[in-house]
Amino acid sequence: MAKRRTPVPEAKLNITSLMDIMTIILVFLLKSYSTEDIMIAPSDDLRLPSSSSQKPPELAVNAVVSKVNITVDGVKVVDVTGGLVGDEYKRGTLISPLFDTLKEKADEAKALAERNPANQFKGRILLQCDRDVPFSLVREVMYTAGQAQFAEFKFVVYKGGN
C-alpha cells in the first residue's frame, strides 16, 4: 500500500510588511497630492527663481521664457539665443510672433467672455522666466504682453526661502 504523501503546506507570502510601506507611501503621496492646473516641466533651460511669495498660482495664459525659446501654453513661439530674440522677429521692443499668439489668446478669451459674463477677460498672464534671463528680454515680453492687452502679470516662482 502506497504511503499517503503528506500534503505540501501552502506557501504564503507575508505581505504585512509590504502593507506597512504602502500605507506610509500612500499617506505621503496624499499629502503632496495636488490638483493644480499649472504644470511646469523643469529643465536645464528653465530654472525658476525662488521667492518668499505666498500667493498661490491661478489659471491663466502661460508664457514661458526659457534660455532657448519662448512658449505660450506649451506651443513654441520664438527662439531665444543668448538672452535675445533675433532682430528679424522684432518690431522695436515688440516681439511679433509672441504678440500675434497672445493677441489670438486675448481675442479668444474675450469672445468667451461675451458668451459667459461670469468669465471676464482680466488680462492675466503667467510668466515663467528662467532665473538667468536678462531683464531686457523680460521687459520685451512684458511689453509685448501689454500690447496684447495682458496687463496683469503673475511671475511664477518656486515657493521657498524666507
Next chain:
Amino acid sequence: MSYKPSDRRRSGGKTEDIELNLLPFMNLMTLLIPFLLASAQFVTLAVIDSSLPAIGAPQTTTEKKDDKPPLNLTVGITGEGFTVAGSAAVLGGGEGGPAAVAEKSSAPTVGMTSDDGYCRQSQCGGDPSCQHETPCHDYKALKELVVQVKDEYPDEMNVIIAPNADIPYHILVGVMDSTRDHKPEGASEREVLFPNVVIAGGAK
C-alpha cells in the same frame, strides 16, 4: 467507565492563526500609488503680482486722503547695487530721516556685499552644486532700508522697480521679495511693506 471528553468542540473552535486576506487591499494600493505619484507635487509654486499701468485709461485722481504727496518709492537695480529713491519733494522733507537717502548721487544707495557666505545663501540656498558669485546684491541691507521707509510712510503700498537691461531675472525677483513684506525677528506674521509692484522698463 467514562469516556474522555470530546475535544472536537475545543479544537474546532480554536482560532488557528487567522490571516487577513490583504490581497484586495494590496491591489488597491498598487493602483492608487501610481496615480498619486503622477499627480504629486514636489515643488510648490507661487506667483508674484505685478501690473502694467493701464494704457490710455485716465488716471484715477481720487483718494487723496491727505495732502501728503505720494512717495513714489523707486528701486533701481544696477550692476553695482540698488539705488533707492523717492519723489524728491518727499524725501527732501524728512531732514536726516532714513528715507532722505542720496537720490541725486550717482553712487548706489545699497552697494554690493562681498560677504561670501551671504552670497552663497542668497543665490544658492542649500544647493551645494550651485555656483555663486561674489560680490552680490545685498537684499538684506535693501530690506532694512525699505523697512525704515515704510515706517515713515505706513500707508504707501507702491514701489517702482527699475532694473538695468542686463540684470538677471532672479535679482529682480529678489528685489520684489525684499520690498514686498518682511518677517520681523520673533514675529509669526509677515508685515506688509510695498506689495504693489510696478516694473519700470525705461524708455527705449
